Amino acid sequence: MKAVKGNWKPRLIVFSCKWCFPLGLEEERHLPEGCSVLRSLCTGRIHPSFVLQAIESGADGVFIAACEDGDCHYGTGTEMLETMIGRVDPMLDMLGVESSRFRVRYFPPGKADLILESVQEFRDQLEATGPRGPLLPAPRLSEVKK
Amino acid sequence: MILRDALRETHATLCQDCGKCTGICPVSRYDAEFSPRMVVTHAVRSPSGQAHDKFNLCLTCKLCSLVCPSDVDYSQFTRQGREVLRADGAEPACSHGAVFQHMMRIMAGNGREQNRLSWVPEEARIRSSGELLYFTGCLPYYDAYYTHLGTDTQRIGGDTLRVLNALGEEPVLMPDEFCCGHDLYWSGDEANAAKLARKNVERIAATGAKTVVSSCPECVTMLRQIYPKLTGEAPYEALHLSEYLASKRDSGTVELKKLAGEVTFQDPCRLSRHLDEAEAPRAALGEIFGESFHEMEHHGKDSVCCGTSGWMHCNAVSKRIQTERLREAADSGAETLVTACPKCQIHLRCAQASEKDDRLSSLRIRDFATVVAESIDGGNGSW
Numbered sequence: 445m446k447a448v449k450g451n452w453k454p455r456l457i458v459f460s461c462k463w464c465f466p467l468g469l470e471e472e473r474h475l476p477e478g479c480s481v482l483r484s485l486c487t488g489r490i491h492p493s494f495v496l497q498a499i500e501s502g503a504d505g506v507f508i509a510a511c512e513d514g515d516c517h518y519g520t521g522t523e524m525l526e527t528m529i530g531r532v533d534p535m536l537d538m539l540g541v542e543s544s545r546f547r548v549r550y551f552p553p554g555k556a557d558l559i560l561e562s563v564q565e566f567r568d569q570l571e572a573t574g575p576r577g578p579l580l581p582a583p584r585l586s587e588v589k590k
Numbered sequence: 591m592i593l594r595d596a597l598r599e600t601h602a603t604l605c606q607d608c609g610k611c612t613g614i615c616p617v618s619r620y621d622a623e624f625s626p627r628m629v630v631t632h633a634v635r636s637p638s639g640q641a642h643d644k645f646n647l648c649l650t651c652k653l654c655s656l657v658c659p660s661d662v663d664y665s666q667f668t669r670q671g672r673e674v675l676r677a678d679g680a681e682p683a684c685s686h687g688a689v690f691q692h693m694m695r696i697m698a699g700n701g702r703e704q705n706r707l708s709w710v711p712e713e714a715r716i717r718s719s720g721e722l723l724y725f726t727g728c729l730p731y732y733d734a735y736y737t738h739l740g741t742d743t744q745r746i747g748g749d750t751l752r753v754l755n756a757l758g759e760e761p762v763l764m765p766d767e768f769c770c771g772h773d774l775y776w777s778g779d780e781a782n783a784a785k786l787a788r789k790n791v792e793r794i795a796a797t798g799a800k801t802v803v804s805s806c807p808e809c810v811t812m813l814r815q816i817y818p819k820l821t822g823e824a825p826y827e828a829l830h831l832s833e834y835l836a837s838k839r840d841s842g843t844v845e846l847k848k849l850a851g852e853v854t855f856q857d858p859c860r861l862s863r864h865l866d867e868a869e870a871p872r873a874a875l876g877e878i879f880g881e882s883f884h885e886m887e888h889h890g891k892d893s894v895c896c897g898t899s900g901w902m903h904c905n906a907v908s909k910r911i912q913t914e915r916l917r918e919a920a921d922s923g924a925e926t927l928v929t930a931c932p933k934c935q936i937h938l939r940c941a942q943a944s945e946k947d948d949r950l951s952s953l954r955i956r957d958f959a960t961v962v963a964e965s966i967d968g969g970n971g972s973w
């Protein structure tokens with residue numbers, strides 16, 4: 445992803461479970477602009493590095509559409525996702541990435557319309573928050589009083 | 591991009607093919623298809639001096655350079671080979687999905703406000719400017735990630751502050767410190783490492799610090815040896831906590847009290863070989879534990895690395911090196927293994943987690959800073 449200047453629109457990475465939410469081409473057409481969907485065989489496979497890589501690549505927000513507890517095709521995916529969130533949340537916090545840019549929502553199987561609604565809401569909120577950008581200008585050596 | 595310059599710069603063209611590096615290399619011991627000289631031979635023989643994927647297996651622990659009669663700097667040659675591989679689009683498959691490399695590149699990419707000092711104990715006396723600076727490194731990030739290993743690397747930070755406070759120092763802590771860039775540099779991403787280096791040098795200068803102390807030997811190698819190369823300046827003196835302590839002990843300003851328990855010391859490769867400092871931590875541990883301090887079979891400059899470096903890769907070879915390291919520690923008669931690098935602690939604890947031999951899995955692994963802090967406080971626990 446390249447930095448967008450001027451007419452800024454939020455860019456989102458949406459991870460979804462392939463079993464419960466087979467977001468197909470039809471649904472993708474209804475996704476808001478700037479959303480890229482990455483289907484994972486299980487949201488338990490999503491590693492903290494995926495989230496960080498999305499942020500590093502310039503995503504304004506990361507959304508995970510996960511299955512509700514008990515609905516996982518493999519049994520333990522939701523649990524693994526919870527562990528992952530417990531690891532990535534503090535890392536994002538320390539890195540200065542606002543927690544509002546990372547959202548996990550749980551859906552019953554097959555309810556693609558609920559996901560679309562939730563992603564739209566997330567996108568609107570990110571648009572209101574504004575782009576990620578350098579917040580602290582680094583002090584220059586020349587500014588340092590000798 | 592080819593390796594011709596790297597071959598010359600690191601004296602790799604002078605390799606005599608004598609095989610001493612293979613004999614001492616901890617990776618070659620378990621992986622017959624890897625050897626430092628073979629990597630060089632490949633680079634020399636291939637028509638365009640291409641790098642190949644064996645570069646990513648090296649630990650850059652510098653053990654081979656100790657025995658090389660031609661003084662070839664294999665570690666640096668390997669690093670430059672990784673640059674070539676990256677430029678060719680062959681990104682190494684870093685361990686943990688490269689989560690730490692991503693973290694570092696996020697830091698290198700912009701000047702975001704981090705929230706990295708939440709671990710600092712309330713009792714600690716710190717300042718925002720002054721002569722002495724404590725460079726914490728990535729300690730708080732490791733704890734967030736390694737929840738399953740029970741590592742407490744943040745504690746190393748708190749204990750280092752305890753030691754510095756007990757020495758009468760109020761160190762500077764930078765809320766906008768960045769990762770030192772060690773792992774990016776050694777995984778062949780010099781461009782992003784240089785960005786981090788410039789940011790850190792600017793911020794250190796802004797605090798007015800003359801001395802930078804770190805509890806992580808990797809940070810110290812970067813601050814002392816690599817930053818001058820990357821930024822052209824490093825207007826401070828960088829010391830590992832053990833070196834700083836040694837300078838204070840020389841001037842008689844610190845008294846280390848005796849602690850009980852049988853201990854041994856795992857020399858981090860960055861401290862014992864890259865920084866050439868095997869004596870300072872031993873002097874302190876010798877004073878604290880007296881005759882209860884034992885040496886492993888491989889110790890000091892001969893010590894073997896903890897099995898993986900720079901989050902480059904982790905495989906069966908790493909695990910065997912780590913298990914062997916734990917076995918040497920247990921054989922030395924020690925119950926506690928002290929190390930001076932947070933990564934040695936993480937890697938050895940990880941090996942312990944899957945270890946079936948009770949003798950090895952029950953070894954207590956502690957950091958040098960924690961032990962020294964306890965000794966100065968007379969064993970009064972932590973903050």
